[in-house]
Amino acid sequence: MFTLFGPQLVRDLQQRGFDIFLDLKFHDIPNTTAHAVAAAADLGVWMVNVHASGGARMMTAVREALNAFGNDAPLLIAVTVLTSMESSDLLDLGITLSPADYAAKLAQLTKNCGLDGVVCSAQEAVRFKQELGQAFKLITPGIRPAGSEAGRSASHYDARAGADGRR
Numbered sequence: 001m002f003t004l005f006g007p008q009l010v011r012d013l014q015q016r017g018f019d020i021f022l023d024l025k026f027h028d029i030p031n032t033t034a035h036a037v038a039a040a041a042d043l044g045v046w047m048v049n050v051h052a053s054g055g056a057r058m059m060t061a062v063r064e065a066l067n068a069f070g071n072d073a074p075l076l077i078a079v080t081v082l083t084s085m086e087s088s089d090l091l092d093l094g095i096t097l098s099p100a101d102y103a104a105k106l107a108q109l110t111k112n113c114g115l116d117g118v119v120c121s122a123q124e125a126v127r128f129k130q131e132l133g134q135a136f137k138l139i140t141p142g143i144r145p146a147g148s149e150a151g152r153s154a155s156h157y158d159a160r161a162g163a164d165g166r167r
């Protein structure tokens with residue numbers, strides 16, 4: 001939607017009273033990502049995200065850029081491991097951890113960098129709530145009817161168990 005209609009769509013929806021999660025999953029060098037996320041904050045969005053695999057320096061730069069917005073800063077979350085990724089996909093990238101363990105590592109890194117939460121599979125939500133605390137937000141996409149799950153997507157039941165938000 002954003003690619004098709006750009007920031008004016010965001011403004012139009014805000015005028016209609018919607019809070020916007022600008023789900024652009026930024027992933028670039030720290031300075032560039034910080035500027036992109038600051039531009040999202042200028043738009044007045046409610047939540048924005050980056051890829052945790054951009055690393056600690058990137059996430060810290062983004063956190064610092066948003067701190068300048070004080071109480072008006074959007075929630076800042078990081079995508080851990082996309083729900084479409086399976087062990088074989090990670091192995092192709094040279095990552096030998098399981099998707100769940102790699103996601104846990106990225107989620108801990110995200111928390112250490114001061115972000116507000118992560119996007120993760122609902123299958124990981126209960127574990128992450130236990131390991132990272134109740135205040136750390138978990139957004140769980142890819143929720144499917146039970147029995148039709150693909151990759152690391154999960155059922156509504158799994159999502160209800162631990163997540164703060166789902167898509």
Ligand SMILES: O=C(O)c1cc(=O)[nH]c(=O)n1[C@@H]1O[C@H](COP(=O)(O)O)[C@@H](O)[C@H]1O
Nearest residue numbers: 023079081082083084119141142143144167
């Ligand atoms: O948007 C996301 O952050 C996202 C992260 C992720 O790990 N997996 C994932 O499926 N998504 C998004 O969640 C949505 C899932 O849609 P369905 O496949 O229709 O359930 C898509 O828009 C994906 O882009």
